[in-house]
C-alpha cells in the first residue's frame with residue numbers, strides 16, 4: 001500500500017474552458033464529478049487543494065481512530081469564549097477525497113424528521129422520501145460476518161441500503177468482546193433498539209455500517225469509490241495542489257475561477273461554460289464566496305473586497321456537534337480491548353500480521369458499529385423546562401451580531417421552532433453517545449441552538465478564514481450536554497457495568513455543579529466545539545430567511561454558480577455527516593444534469 005503524494009501541473013488547463021469547473025475534490029466534489037462526467041460530451045475539471053494519498057494511514061480502518069494530520073488543514077478556531085477562551089483545531093480534510101479519506105468511517109443516517117425539517121424550512125424536494133433514493137444510489141451494502149451476527153446479535157435491514165452504489169457500506173471483521181457488556185447496559189436503559197437505524201428512525205441504541213470495503217477491509221472513500229473508476233474518462237480532469245481564490249464573473253454570470261499553485265505560486269484562470277460548482281466544504285466555500293464579493297457587506301469591506309452582492313447568510317448559520325468526553329478507568333476488561341494496541345507491543349505486531357494475512361482482527365476496526373442516539377426526553381426528565389427556556393428566549397440575545405439582519409433572524413427562528421419541536425419528542429435524537437467497548441463515554445450535542453460564523457481574516461484575506469464556533473453562546477446547548485453528563489454517570493453506575501468497577505477519571509467525581517463540570521472538562525482538554533461536522537455556512541434556505549442557495553443549489557443573485565457541499569445544510573442533522581453528504585451530492589448531480597437537459 002504505497003503512499004502517493006504528487007503535484008499536478010496546471011499548465012495544460014490554462015485559459016481552457018470546461019463545461020463544469022468543480023472547486024474542491026473532496027467528498028461531494030468527487031461524487032458530482034463522477035456523475036457529471038458520465039455524459040461523455042460534457043467536460044469536467046476538478047480543482048483540489050490537497051494531493052492524492054493512497055498511503056496506509058488512509059486505508060487501514062484502525063488508523064481512523066486518530067487524526068491523519070498530514071492530510072488535514074492546520075487551522076485553529078478563534079478563541080471560544082465559553083470553552084476556556086482558547087482556540088480549537090478546525091477539523092477539515094485537505095486531500096483528494098476530502099473528509100472521506102480522513103474521517104472516522106462511521107456511516108450512519110439521521111432520522112426522517114431531521115431531513116423533513118429541511119423541506120419544511122422552505123426547500124421543496126429535500127425531505128426524507130426525496131433523499132432516500134440517493135442514500136441508496138450512493139451505496140452497496142454488505143452484511144457483517146455471520147459468526148459476528150450470531151455472537152453479538154448484530155441487526156440490520158439490507159433493504160435500507162443500495163446494492164450497486166459506488167460507496168461500500170459494511171462492517172469490520174471484528175468486534176471487541178466487551179461490546180456485549182456495553183450492549184447489555186444500554187438494553188437495561190430501556191431505550192428503543194431499532195433493528196435498522198437507516199430506515200428513518202435513528203433513535204435509541206443500534207448497529208450501524210462503516211465505510212469499509214468488505215473484501216479488503218480497507219476504507220471506501222470518495223477517491224477510490226467515485227474518482228478512481230472514472231479517472232480514465234477523457235472528459236474528466238483532476239488538478240491537485242491548487243488553491244482556488246476567486247470566482248470569475250462576467251456581469252452576474254459566473255464564468256470560471258482563478259487558482260494558485262501551492263508548489264510554485266503560479267496563477268491560472270480556467271473557464272466554465274455551464275456552471276461553476278463549489279464543493280470546498282463548509283469552512284472554505286464561504287471564504288471563497290466572500291473573496292469573490294458574495295457575502296456580508298461589512299465582512300467584505302473590512303477585508304478590502306469589492307461587494308458584488310450583499311449576501312448576509314454567507315458564513316452565518318455555521319453549525320457542528322459540540323462534544324465532551326467522560327472517561328472511566330475499568331478493571332476486568334477483556335483482552336484485547338481498544339487500549340491493547342498501544343499497551344502491548346507483542347499483541348500489536350500479531351494483530352498487524354493477522355490483518356495483513358487474513359483481513360481480520362482489531363486493525364479492521366475503526367470506531368465500532370454500535371451507536372446510541374437518544375432523544376431529549378430519553379436523556380432527561382427535565383426536557384420540558386429546557387424546551388420552554390429555548391422558546392421563551394429573545395433569539396438575537398444569543399446569536400452573533402450579524403443576526404441583527406432581519407432575514408437571518410427570521411431563518412433562525414424557523415429553525416428554532418423545529419429544534420424545539422424535535423427536542424420535545426422521540427422522533428429524532430438530541431444527543432449521541434457512541435457505545436465504546438471501554439471507558440470512553442462521549443456525549444455529542446446533536447441540535448445546537450448556538451450558531452457560529454466563518455469570515456475572511458481582514459488582515460489576511462487569503463489566509464485561513466476566521467472560524468468562530470461560538471460554543472454555548474446559547475446556554476440551552478450547555479444544559480443539554482450537562483444533562484448528558486448526568487445520564488452517563490447514572491449509566492456507568494448500572495449493575496450491568498459493575499463487572500468493570502468503573503472509576504470516573506474525567507471530569508472526575510469532584511466536579512458536580514454545572515460550572516465545575518465544564519471547568520474540569522475544559523482544563524482536561526475533554527471538551528470540543530466540533531465533531532468534525534462543519535456545516536450550514538452557505539445554507540439552502542429562502543433568501544428572505546437568510547439563505548445563500550435555493551433548493552436547486554444555485555447561489556442567489558448571480559447565475560451559473562452552485563454549491564453542493566456541507567455548507568448548504570440548513571439545520572445540522574443528528575448523525576455523522578458523511579452518508580448524508582453522499583446523498584446530497586448524488587441529488588445535486590441530478591439537479592445539475594437536469595438543468596443541462598439530461
Ligand SMILES: Cc1cc2nc3c(=O)[nH]c(=O)nc-3n(C[C@H](O)[C@H](O)[C@H](O)COP(=O)(O)OP(=O)(O)OC[C@H]3O[C@@H](n4cnc5c(N)ncnc54)[C@H](O)[C@@H]3O)c2cc1C
Pocket residue numbers: 023024025026027028029047048049050067091092093094095096097098099100102103104105106107108242243244245279280281282284285288531532533534564565566567575576577578579581
Ligand atoms: C477528522 C474527521 C472525522 C470525521 N469523521 C466522520 C465519521 O466518522 N463519520 C461521518 O459520517 N463523517 C465524518 N466526518 C465528516 C465528513 O467526512 C464530512 O462531513 C464530509 O467530508 C464533508 O464533505 P464536503 O464535500 O462538504 O467537504 P470535504 O470532504 O471537506 O471536501 C472539501 C474539499 O475541498 C478542498 N478545498 C477547500 N478549499 C479549497 C480551495 N480554495 N481550492 C481547492 N480546493 C479546496 C479541500 O481540500 C477538501 O478536499 C469527519 C470529518 C473529519 C475531517
